[in-house]
Amino acid sequence: MDNIEKMRKAEELTKEATRLQEEVFASQVFCTHVFGPAEYDPDYKMEPTGWKFEHQGSDCWESPTGYQKVDVPRWSKTCIKCGKKEYTMKQKAVAFEPDFGTSK
């Protein structure tokens, strides 16, 4: 496959992807969502692993020694009809349940 052929193929695939994304979006707009159970689905952020002092002349500053991935608590739910996925980082208290002790 030469470059011109590859570019044509890439353009064709991009158009197809756009068309499919539009179809999915249109079906999600008119869907009466039925979400499945929430799942723990953490996001992540990059945090410095430590700090070091650097200086040049009379200027000094701190800069990170490196970065590491850190989980950020997040939950997701997916619509079983259209596949739409919603995310939240919030939690709410769940109501207390009756406790009858250890008797069964």
Ligand SMILES: [Zn+2]
């Ligand atoms: Zn839906």
